Amino acid sequence: EKGAFTGATERKLGKLELASQGTLFLDEIGDMPLRLQSKLLRVLQEKQFERLGGHKLISTNMRVIAATHQNLETLISKSKFRKDLYYRLNVFPIDIAPLRERPEDIPVLAEHFLRKGSKEMAVSYKAIEPDALNVLTQFAWPGNIRELENTVKSLMITNVTETITLESLPKNLFKSQPITNSGETLEDLAERKLELMVKDAIELGRDCLMAEVLPQLERPLLRLMLEETKWNQQKAAKILGINRNTLRKKIETLGIKNQRSMQK
Structure with a gap:
């Protein structure tokens, strides 16, 4: 509304009004603050809202599509995402595999990004030589499609020739490779390794398999993380997403030693 805040000199239609009788796309819904989640839930339930600075209820009828790279159920367990909003949005879920799996x-x-970039940035179309394309195909792309698009656009700007060669690729593309040549994921590898352990535990009637397996998974993860962070426990704990005291206890429980200090 006019006068709702400094600089609001006239009334403007917001996204909810513009999307009425149409579709509203909410990207990265998992990053939405809880305060806004409550407001969105109210709009979805009541199909009404108020303009900023206004008092009149405005009705809306729209289709909502939400996307996220995060696990919303995990966020719910951490009280970072509303359960009621999740169930309201989760009517027709579509799971899209990360780029590394396809x-x-x-x-x-x-x-597609070469042609799109040529139009958007007004630069000449560039081709990618087979060897360079093979590197792009083998890369894990942790940032998924956005990272691929930004990389392609950057290559279009920095290459003065009409061909993107192997030598022109950024160095980070040569560092990340699939776990195996077949592109097997860590989960696939773990499942294959655990299959025999599970069968043996069932046949032998063992009752402590979880206590045996978890240390074998946690120990290499923590050891690698601590080595890569030069045993900076605060940094390692932050990356792992655990409390520093929890990390210290796990180091002691799992018997992980600082090889650097031992060599000194």
């Missing part, structure tokens, strides 16, 4: 899509997407 490398066959990368050449098609790269070509």
Whole structure:
């Protein structure tokens, strides 16, 4: 509304009004603050809202599509996402596999971003040589499609020739490779390794399999993290998403030693 805040010299339609009788796309819904989640839930339930600075209820009828890279159920367990909003949005879920699990899509997407970038940035179209495209296909792309798009656009700007070569690729693309040549994920590998342990535990009637397995998973993870962070426990705990005291207890329980200090 006019006068709702400094600089509001006229009434403007907000996103909810603009999306009425249409579709509202909410990207990265998992990053939405709880305060806004409550307001969104009210709009979805009552199909009404008030303009900023206004007092009149405005009705709306729209389809809502929400996307996120986060696990909303995990956020709910941490009280960072409303359970009622999750159930309100989770009517027709579509799970899209990360880019690393569908490398066959990368050449098609790269070509699309080349043509898109040529139009948006007013630069000449550039081709990607086969060896360079193979590196793009093998890369894990932790940032998914956005990272691929930004990389392609950057290559279009920095390359003065009409071909993107292997030598022109950023160095970080050569560091991340799949766990195996088949692109097997960590979960696939773990499941394959655990299958025999589970069968043996059932046959032998063992009752402490979880206590045996978890240390074998946690020990290499913590050891690698501590080595990569030069045993900076505060930094390691932050990256792992655990409390520093919890990390200290696990180091002691799992018997992880600082090889650097031992060598000194």
